[in-house]
Amino acid sequence: xxxxxxxxxxxxxxxxxxxxxxxxxxxxxxxxxxxxxxxxxxxxxxxxxxxxxxxxxxxxxxxxxxxxxxxxxxxxxxxxxxxxxxxxxxxxxxxxxxxxxxxxxxxxxxxxxxxxxxxxxxxxxxxxxxxxxxxxxxxxxxxxxxxxxxxxxxxxxxxxxxxxxxxxxxxxxxxxxxxxxxxxxxxxxxxxxxxxxxxxxxxxxxxxxxxxxxxxxxxxxxxxxxxxxxxxxxxxxxxxxxxxxxxxxxxxxxxxxxxxxxxxxxxxxxxxxxxxxxxxxxxxxxxxxxxxxxxxxxxxxxxxxxxxxxxxxxxxxxxxxxxxxxxxxxxxxxxxxxxxxxxxxxxxxxxxxxxxxxxxxxxxxxxxxxxxxxxxxxxxxx
Amino acid sequence: xxxxxxxxxxxxxxxxxxxxxxxxxxxxxxxxxxxxxxxxxxxxxxxxxxxxxxxxxxxxxxxxxxxxxxxxxxxxxxxxxxxxxxxxx
Numbered sequence: 001x002x003x004x005x006x007x008x009x010x011x012x013x014x015x016x017x018x019x020x021x022x023x024x025x026x027x028x029x030x031x032x033x034x035x036x037x038x039x040x041x042x043x044x045x046x047x048x049x050x051x052x053x054x055x056x057x058x059x060x061x062x063x064x065x066x067x068x069x070x071x072x073x074x075x076x077x078x079x080x081x082x083x084x085x086x087x088x089x090x091x092x093x094x095x096x097x098x099x100x101x102x103x104x105x106x107x108x109x110x111x112x113x114x115x116x117x118x119x120x121x122x123x124x125x126x127x128x129x130x131x132x133x134x135x136x137x138x139x140x141x142x143x144x145x146x147x148x149x150x151x152x153x154x155x156x157x158x159x160x161x162x163x164x165x166x167x168x169x170x171x172x173x174x175x176x177x178x179x180x181x182x183x184x185x186x187x188x189x190x191x192x193x194x195x196x197x198x199x200x201x202x203x204x205x206x207x208x209x210x211x212x213x214x215x216x217x218x219x220x221x222x223x224x225x226x227x228x229x230x231x232x233x234x235x236x237x238x239x240x241x242x243x244x245x246x247x248x249x250x251x252x253x254x255x256x257x258x259x260x261x262x263x264x265x266x267x268x269x270x271x272x273x274x275x276x277x278x279x280x281x282x283x284x285x286x287x288x289x290x291x292x293x294x295x296x297x298x299x300x301x302x303x304x305x306x307x308x309x310x311x312x313x314x315x316x317x318x319x320x321x322x323x324x325x326x327x328x329x330x331x332x333x334x335x336x337x338x339x340x341x342x343x344x345x346x347x348x349x350x351x352x353x354x355x356x357x358x359x360x361x362x363x364x365x366x367x368x369x370x371x372x373x374x375x376x377x378x379x380x381x382x
Numbered sequence: 383x384x385x386x387x388x389x390x391x392x393x394x395x396x397x398x399x400x401x402x403x404x405x406x407x408x409x410x411x412x413x414x415x416x417x418x419x420x421x422x423x424x425x426x427x428x429x430x431x432x433x434x435x436x437x438x439x440x441x442x443x444x445x446x447x448x449x450x451x452x453x454x455x456x457x458x459x460x461x462x463x464x465x466x467x468x469x470x471x
């Protein structure tokens with residue numbers, strides 16, 4: 001492996017690969033991406049694959065809105081030889097309590113102020129979009145047609161191939177074992193395949209970002225949280241949008257392949273690195289899914305898996321340079337929605353690092369906000 | 383062997399030719415191949431193709447089949463209805 005690089009990116013998920021591409025396309029040479037296993041083997045390849053703009057904080061909504069435009073043209077932009085399978089069937093966010101509905105109304109006001117075309121629907125109107133939706137007790141729903149989902153493996157593959165063509169090197173099955181600093185600046189990354197001297201490190205390790213920062217003597221306020229998902233046998237297309245119920249902790253989509261992918265958040269999930277699948281999850285998600293979408297009771301589950309959210313205290317990411325180790329940037333803490341905002345997050349970070357004008361203020365994602373107690377609390381996370 | 387006509391993954395219709403092509407492109411584990419081409423993602427969950435792909439990887443990497451990295455084995459072993467898990471059937 002090479003001994004020197006201008007930039008070392010740690011983490012071969014969607015964030016690491018997209019940042020590598022955005023730096024390379026802006027003319028940065030000699031970039032190396034280090035990945036412990038294979039590309040998208042971490043949280044990216046385990047995510048629910050949804051892309052939604054219906055957020056409650058402006059920051060998430062802007063990143064998602066602009067990323068949707070990138071997903072729309074991604075096959076062409078990255079000259080991908082396969083298909084990222086971006087399907088804009090919309091997101092239907094259903095509300096079964098008045099409190100939740102009041103919050104949704106606030107979220108929609110944020111979205112409308114940013115030009116996101118979310119509609120507020122009556123239960124009847126929601127049922128016209130998803131005929132098998134349970135509207136018993138439904139207060140209302142919000143719907144945005146341009147939301148959707150994409151295939152995370154192919155999106156990462158597309159960024160990987162485009163970045164490779166621009167000269168980016170990818171070192172898979174390589175672990176980082178240490179970060180060297182001198183006089184408050186990062187100088188080198190130690191790996192299982194040797195050391196790489198570099199003045200710039202980007203920590204895009206998701207749930208392992210904290211472990212990497214500890215190597216540089218800095219503690220991040222992130223914690224890992226297991227989330228589980230399952231996929232069913234494929235059936236004829238019958239559900240256009242992703243259906244989300246925060247009340248039932250459920251998200252559920254039908255992929256272009258025909259299978260349904262769904263997951264539930266478990267409020268009692270401990271903060272640790274466990275990614276074993278559990279039978280409790282199968283029962284839990286089956287109950288929630290068949291409550292919200294009763295027709296699905298006839299679908300057979302073929303597989304379950306789990307992955308880790310990189311939770312930040314306010315469910316918004318950290319995009320900042322570590323004060324104790326200049327030259328070391330963190331792009332982590334996406335709290336379960338990194339995939340959908342990755343294209344524009346990568347642009348924002350590349351612009352900041354290269355001293356270019358940023359398309360939105362990056363300071364909002366700074367580490368300082370936790371110390372000052374000025375959190376960007378996101379109310380719409382499953 | 384007729385690699386273009388030999389089906390390795392019966393659930394997803396993946397041929398030996400496609401598997402060999404991915405291995406030659408640098409994909410080195412069953413999991414990587416599965417994520418790109420869906421081999422092993424069908425109703426049988428790779429019970430047939432998993433070992434066949436492992437054999438191909440072993441040949442290329444020059445290692446015993448037993449040393450090829452296996453995906454984890456997870457429930458359900460056979461497809462089960464959501465209604466059954468929900469306790470409704």
